[in-house]
Amino acid sequence: MSEQSPTPPSPNIDRAPAVSVTTPRDGLPPLLSTPAEISDAAATLAAGSGILALDTERASGFTYSQRAQLIQLRRNGAGSFLIDPTHCADPVTDLAPLAAVINPLPWLLHAADQDLPCLRQLGLKPPQLADTLVAGRLLGYQKCNLGHLTEEVLGLHLSKSHSAENWSRRPLPESWLNYAALDVEYLIELWDALYAEAHDRGRDEWIRQECEFERCKPDPAPKQDPWRSTSRIHILKNRREMEIVRQLWISRDKLALQKDIAPGRLLPDRLIIALAEQKPTTEAELKRVKGTQRTRQRSRWLGAINGALAVPEEKLPAFRLHAGHSIPHQSQWKRLNPAAAENLTRCRAVTDEIAQQLAIDAQDLVAGEALRTLSWSLTEPTPPPSVTESLRSSRARPWQISQIAVPLSEALHFPLQ
Template sequence: MTDEDAPLRRRTRHRTPTGEVAPDGTSNGAGPRLLTEPADGTPAPVDTPAGLAEVVARFAAGTGPVAVDAERASGFRYSQRAYLVQLRRKGAGTALIDPVPLPDLSALDEVLADTEWVLHAASQDLPCLSEVGLRPRRLFDTELAARLADFERVGLAALTEQLLGRTLEKHHSAADWSTRPLPHDWLTYAALDVELLVELRDALDVELARQGKSEWAAEEFAALVAGGARPPRQRTDPWRRTSGMHRVRGARAQARVRSLWYARDAIAVRRDTAPGRVLPDAAIVAAAEMNPKTERELLLLPGFGGRSVRRLAATWLEALEDARSLPDDALPTTPQFDGPPPPHRWADKDPEAAARLARCKEVVTRTAEEHHLPPENLITPDFVRRLAWEPPVEPDAATVTEVLRGFGARPWQCGLLAGELAQALLVPPPAAETDEEAEETPGDGS
């Protein structure tokens, strides 16, 4: 790839008000245009079966790709369900659908079955869309496309500014979308999220083709579709993901984390409230470390000062007592991981594997730079670790490809990496002895 073929973000580009790039790389002084209202106005949310039927008919008659987005209430609700679904299609306009009274959108899914869906950061929205019956068969992910094209800023507003000369406000991205009724300015924000998606898709498609990465993107998008069709994997011991867990030492203290975590989770599920709003992770860790036995001791700890947390003091003390009363054989044990140990332990456990991993990382870094890709999009880092920890008996391009494909790597990734990774897995030959070193080598005395 020549400098002329380098990704757009590597150049200094300014846009004119029409979105055109000035031939000399400069602009006429006008910055990106901020969109504050959808072109067709802000639609009212659809919340009745009759309204949904009208949307289905409109989108069935539309043409071209459909832009899709969803809003959740992460940080407010326990559920990761969608609280608003936004769609836009040429000839159909924009629709905002309230999936709370309309939890089954499969009729809309049916009329869009043969349509390409355009999403931004699709992996975040596919699970909640699937819950309401919306499952794409083909998609284009504008965030992932931008990563493959090596854009430095891949947020929606940043990309529309760079490629379309227009930008979006993101004031309500972290709002509580379970709020009813939804404020008008929130609905405007939601409609604008799909206003430019198809146009952005077209611009990124051109850039991917220019860089010779269209097939790579197609494989990535197909993998997203396949992954979205699978049910989410249930985590083993989810309590181990408590923030600050690394500070908790000893099985008994870990049992306190586990007991408090499940007590909190039961309350969060019952209230449909984000667990951190019931009891912060920091409070769980503090209680696990200090092991308070009285309400006074408990409420003096960090994270237990809030009124709602204090009201549940008896619940937290009971959870701590449950952990104290456990027999030793019921305490948490060291988890058995399906895979290699953390890389920082490799040098002690298996120095040869550590050396293999270092060589493999060099291959990935070099190849990513050559093709203007973020290394993590060239190959999932865990795949490289697994390969280096347990390589094929006879590493070559074919056997490495087989292993990587088994992990989930795409054909384009294997094509770029398999041969060089196979070489990196081989034990390097000893360095050739220089003439100078040979002269310094003691003779045999003959």
């Protein structure tokens, strides 16, 4: 589905100042954690009507796991609820009455991809999904976090001062709970307004497809070599440095799991790369690496480095893997595959132009991975049968394919069908 004349939303300079909201309309709901409290909340939600607004708070950047530290729910006719799953003796069992009520309901979240994995861990999963972040992005709003959307669309200013807190802390301060409750307080009104706009502009089907894609997207499968995801690993120059990264990453991950601490708080990726490059073997040498002055567990990291330096050459990990469908980091394309690099430049020029015409971000029009797969595969001995098929295999949605398949085919001089 394509718009006749897309017009991006723009702030109304004559709009009245936003109304500041600091507490929920019906007051701060109590924090629930016992089976009886959760069962009562479920019964009240069952008596409500319409879509169910949800949110979670996690302790990203603080804890090793991404489990839900707090669940916020709201439904018209039922009000808002705050549930603390960390105090449940058995979260899945204790939340079963809630799951029985809300799992058949359509859900509404903001940035659902952040919340759905931890909710699934608790036995909570929706049959239908709406996402205000998806709606805002596909309608062309420049700032799509919940605070900005609520202010621009509803004229309400929500304080977002507690967005980066350590939500594993107990007890949770009242100001944090107010913040959390407000995340669902106006979510239904926001969705109604965004969906009405999407329907008027012919983008409601785009949003439906994107929300269904997010709902059905599986949790990422465990990576065979997760240490290879270390930030900036592609700058390393040899297999010995790769082995240092591997051993540092594994040592860090074991300690992080043991202490339930986010790995980056123990040793940031940037320091893993710096240590791999400089290869300190003593504490004095390690201290000279920029950024390590306050690093703890120095003996642990030195042990990993020295262990990596002792590995025989023939047992070092492959420096770069390129086999089957794996594709090298794009920074290497001009050297390894100039034709693919040229394809990617053409693809990006096409999709950037279309995204600009539609007033949306190019990444929302098509995932960068889809363009990289297409660009690289056209230089392989057996290229994809068509641009459309390549996009489909990369899980591009029908609305995206309808916008970009023909222009990409023309730019790449490759058949559409």
